[in-house]
Amino acid sequence: MEFREYPDAEALFLALASQIAGELGQALRGAGTATIALPGGSTPGPLLDLLSDVDLDWMQVTVLPTDERWVPETDPRSNARLIRSRLLQGAAAGARLLPLYVPSLDPAAAAARLGADVSALLPLTTAVLGMGADMHTASLFPEADHLELALASDAPPVIDMTAPAAPEPRVTLSAGVLKGAMNLHLVILGADKRAALERAQGLPPELAPVRAVLDNATVHWAE
Numbered sequence: 001m002e003f004r005e006y007p008d009a010e011a012l013f014l015a016l017a018s019q020i021a022g023e024l025g026q027a028l029r030g031a032g033t034a035t036i037a038l039p040g041g042s043t044p045g046p047l048l049d050l051l052s053d054v055d056l057d058w059m060q061v062t063v064l065p066t067d068e069r070w071v072p073e074t075d076p077r078s079n080a081r082l083i084r085s086r087l088l089q090g091a092a093a094g095a096r097l098l099p100l101y102v103p104s105l106d107p108a109a110a111a112a113r114l115g116a117d118v119s120a121l122l123p124l125t126t127a128v129l130g131m132g133a134d135m136h137t138a139s140l141f142p143e144a145d146h147l148e149l150a151l152a153s154d155a156p157p158v159i160d161m162t163a164p165a166a167p168e169p170r171v172t173l174s175a176g177v178l179k180g181a182m183n184l185h186l187v188i189l190g191a192d193k194r195a196a197l198e199r200a201q202g203l204p205p206e207l208a209p210v211r212a213v214l215d216n217a218t219v220h221w222a223e
């Protein structure tokens, strides 16, 4: 795990946007395509705004959420909605979005259906994760019903999840998909999350799910 501290959130997002632009650009120059998985929540908005202005061949980039709340895109809690409204604008408007919410299916059926689509994208070029103060990341929550499966080395790429701390059912990329990304970034702000990160380092993934990806991640932190 690499830990990078920034003087403030703005400096963090500017540096991370520049780094991700380089990661995606390198993949586009090499393989001709790139994939990026992005988190939901209140943290990533400014990063998505900055990335939307980056001059890349976004038509060759596939974007997907690291996880999704089981709500339609008309719902303000939708992560696909967040990505469409903050990233798929301007220069990045032409990127392909792979939503994880499937209106006609329940989470379990959607997770099974999406597995092949996500597998075809692996390894991800870049994955960006957030973290809760309870040490969850993506929708890998402590005490979640399918956490053990999601942490397993032979886990399917997409898993449905319900957890006491999650207001609605979720679908999430597995720990293996996330830590298998060629570039993995964990973005956390504030003292509480820094303390939670410290705690996680001394706990097993079953109690601190973020632990499952930390060894492969660059952590970006600002007060």
Ligand SMILES: O=C(O)[C@H](O)[C@@H](O)[C@H](O)[C@H](O)COP(=O)(O)O
Residues within 6 Å of the ligand: 039, 040, 041, 042, 043, 044, 066, 067, 068, 069, 079, 129, 130, 131, 132, 136, 137, 138, 139
């Ligand atoms: O769907 C989600 O909510 C995210 O993927 C989730 O894992 C998020 O990154 C953390 O809950 C932190 O959320 P905040 O950025 O709002 O603190």
